[in-house]
Amino acid sequence: MMQKDDKTEVLIIGQGLAGTMLSYHLLKNNIAHKLIDVPKNGSASRAAAGLINPIVVKRVTKTWQANIFQPYAHALYQELEQHLNTRFYYPMPVYKLYGKDDEQFWQHRQEKEQLGDYLSVKAQHDLPQGFHQPFGYGTIHPCARLDMAHMLDAYRQFLIKNDNLIEADFNDDDLELHSEGVKWRNIKAQRVIFCRGSSDAQSRFFSHHKWNNTKGELLDVKIAGLELKSIISKGVFVMPVGPQQFKIGATYAHHWNDLAPSANKQEELLDKWQRIADLPLNVQKQITGIRPTFADRRPVTQQSDKHPQIGLFNGLGSRGGLMAPYLAKEMAMNILKQ
Structure with missing residues (x-):
């Protein structure tokens, strides 16, 4: 007996940070989807410390789009904690221990770049005994620790409970491309979004990108x-x-x-x-x-020029916790408009 085809709007390949954020934003917009994933060694999402910091410490400047990414990420993670009924997001400041001339440099950068909302040049508290701080420290805020592994595990259980997760190895060669969308095994979808991190560098669909993992x-x-x-x-x-x-x-x-x-x-x-x-x-x-990073250090959230039914959400690098929520929202809104 032939197996009946299952239909959905979006297939997401990979349940790391990118795939999880995209899935949640599709859910928020009532966009039907399935997520295909088997956890693999070397996943940046599961290995990540989860430091969320809107400042490039060495240059003392805001990261790309920090004023957009940071407040949205802060609100989104707290919302997702409530949705999953668990805790994985911990706001806390970063204390940067100064070198000899760092305090003056911070003061200069704070004034020139208008970083008053992000930096406190003077030390706020004494650090515990044992730390070397002959020149004091400055404070970066708002920052946070994201327990990414716990968040991914909690969201995975949510996907399983709602029959949105398919635990299977995905091979690009098993994906059929059609004018009306894609088909993988018995599942038909209008589009597929790849969110496999560094693994996508080996994909025949994305090898033309300038990867710099x-x-x-x-x-x-x-x-x-x-x-x-x-x-x-x-x-x-x-x-x-x-x-x-x-x-x-x-x-x-x-x-x-x-x-x-x-x-x-x-x-x-x-x-x-x-x-x-x-x-x-x-x-x-x-x-x-x-x-997963690209040569220009910018993430990719786009459809393929050659195959418009294929998309890529990747290149989050070491700032994924900061960038992923807002980028996933934008990608979900683009899907909603099409």
Whole structure:
């Protein structure tokens, strides 16, 4: 007996940050969709520390579209927490430890770039003992920690409960393109949106893009006796994730052989940690992931010129937590108009 075709408006391939945000915005706009995904090693979304920061720390300037992305992300994550009845979004400031002339540089940048809503040049509080801060620190706000793995797991359970998730490996060769849309196995859809992160660089549909993926690594550590309610930054970031539990990151590598943790990258992170604090720690885990980025460092949210029924939502890089909610909203609105 032949299996009856199932119909939907949109197929989403991949349930990382991009796929999850797009799915939620399609849901908000009553756009029928199915999501196809099997979690894979090297996922940037699941490896990410989840630091949301609207400021480029080194240059002391706003990130691209920060005044649009940040307030929308803040509101959206809190809305999604209520929808899923769980907590994964934790607003907290970033304290940037100053070097010798940094305070004067921050003051200059704050005035020139009109960053008063994002920066406090003078230190607000004393840091815990053990941190090196001979020149003080400045504060970046509003920032946050996004527990991305927990958010993705909670949304996955929501998808399963509502019969919107298909747990299967997706092979591009199994996708049939038709004038009226696409077909995968027994599912017909008006369009398909690929959200597979770095894996899409190997796709025959998107190999023409100028990919510039990077391998990132960070450490899960225990620091006995340390309590932080902020993220500390100088060369690396130190992010509290639980009682005496922290993440230290992150590294960038443009060339790599595999996904295995690199001993030299752990050494690099620990060396930078020792420059900012005299506090012993215990490394519990080293995490790796491949950040999907393009040569121009801008995300892609567009349909294929050759195949208009195919779309790509990718290239979120290290700022995905900040950018993804608003970009997903825009993509959903474009789908709604078509």
